[in-house]
Amino acid sequence: MPEQLWFTEILNHLFGSAVTSLLTSLGIHAKYPAAPIPNSLAMELLVFAFLLLLFILVRSRLSVDNPSGLQHMFESVEGFINGQSHEIIGHHSEGYTPFLAALLFFILFCNLIGLIPGFESPTAVPIVPLGCALCAFAYYQFQGFRHAGIGYLKHFAGPMPALALLMVPIELISHSARVLSLTVRLYANMFAGDMVTLVFISLVPIGVPILFLGLHMFVSLLQTYIFVLLTTVYLQGAVADEH
Amino acid sequence: MVDSDNRNDQNSDLKKSFWVQFARYSQLAFMLPAATVAGWLLGAALDRWLHTTWLYLVGILLGIAAGFIELIRTVMRDK
Numbered sequence: 001m002p003e004q005l006w007f008t009e010i011l012n013h014l015f016g017s018a019v020t021s022l023l024t025s026l027g028i029h030a031k032y033p034a035a036p037i038p039n040s041l042a043m044e045l046l047v048f049a050f051l052l053l054l055f056i057l058v059r060s061r062l063s064v065d066n067p068s069g070l071q072h073m074f075e076s077v078e079g080f081i082n083g084q085s086h087e088i089i090g091h092h093s094e095g096y097t098p099f100l101a102a103l104l105f106f107i108l109f110c111n112l113i114g115l116i117p118g119f120e121s122p123t124a125v126p127i128v129p130l131g132c133a134l135c136a137f138a139y140y141q142f143q144g145f146r147h148a149g150i151g152y153l154k155h156f157a158g159p160m161p162a163l164a165l166l167m168v169p170i171e172l173i174s175h176s177a178r179v180l181s182l183t184v185r186l187y188a189n190m191f192a193g194d195m196v197t198l199v200f201i202s203l204v205p206i207g208v209p210i211l212f213l214g215l216h217m218f219v220s221l222l223q224t225y226i227f228v229l230l231t232t233v234y235l236q237g238a239v240a241d242e243h
Numbered sequence: 244m245v246d247s248d249n250r251n252d253q254n255s256d257l258k259k260s261f262w263v264q265f266a267r268y269s270q271l272a273f274m275l276p277a278a279t280v281a282g283w284l285l286g287a288a289l290d291r292w293l294h295t296t297w298l299y300l301v302g303i304l305l306g307i308a309a310g311f312i313e314l315i316r317t318v319m320r321d322k
Contacts, residue, residue, distance in 0.1 A: 084263075088263065169305050170305050170308055170309045170312060171309070173278055173281050173282045173285060173305055173306050173309040174278060174310075174312065174313055176281040176284075176285065177274060177277040177278035177280075177281040177282075177306070177309060178277075179281075180277040181270060181273035181274050181277035184273060184277065185270070185273050225262070226266045226270075229262070229263065229266040230266055230267075230270055233266070233267065
C-alpha cells in the first residue's frame, strides 16, 4: 500500500470501492484495490475543485464599477496571456486565451500546492505533466486543422516537395519530442525542487528551508510560464500562414 | 514625454522578447535529447509492430536530425 496524504485517504475511504469496481468493469486491474486513487490524482482533483470555486466566486462578484481585488488579479493574468499570445501569434490570438489561461492556472496551482504542508505537487509525478503536454499537443494540432483544414498536413512535408518523404518522419518525431520535452522539463524541475527542499528540511530544519521554499516558488512560476509560452509558440507554428 | 513613453514601450517589448527568447532557447537543451529519445521510442514501437530489428536505429538517426532541424529553425527564426 503506498503512503497516502490525508486528502487521498479521505477520497479512497469515500470513493475507493466505487473506483475499483469501475476499473474492474473496464477491464483494468487496480494495483492497490483498497486505495485505487493515487496522491497525484487526489491533488489534481483538489486543484480542480479549488479553481472551480475560485472562478465561480469571481464570476458571481464581477463588477465594472467596483471590481474586487480578485477580479483585478484575474484580469491582469488574462491581460498578460492575451498580450503575450498577441505578441507571438499576432492577430486573432484572443480565441486561444481561455485554453492558455486554464493551462496556466492549473499548472501553477498544481506546482504551488506542494508548498503547503500536508500536500504535494502532482506535477512532480510524470503522468500529470504528460497529461498537460498531451492536452497542449492535441489543442495546437486541432487548432492547426481548424485554421488550415486538411492543408495543415503540408506543415509536415517541409518546404521542398522533393524532401517530403524524409521530412514527414522527421516532423512526426519533432512533434512527439515536443510532448516529451514539455513533460520532462516540468516533471524534472518540480521533482528536483521537492527533493532539494526535503533534503534541506531534514538537514537543517530551521531557517534554511525557507530559502529553498522560495526557490521552489520561483521555479513553479517560471516552469508554468515556460510551459504556457512554449504552447503558445507551438500554436503559432500550427496556425501560421507562411508555412 | 512622448519620447519617454516610446522608450518605456520599447523597454517593455525588449523585456517581453527576452522572456520569449529565454523560453525558446531553454527548450533547445531539452529538444535535442527529447527528439533522439522520441525517435528511438517510435522506431522501437515500429520494430515491435513489424517484427524487425533495425528500425530503432533509423528512428534514432531521424531523431538526431529532427533535433538539429529544430535547433537550426529556432536560430534562423530570430535572425
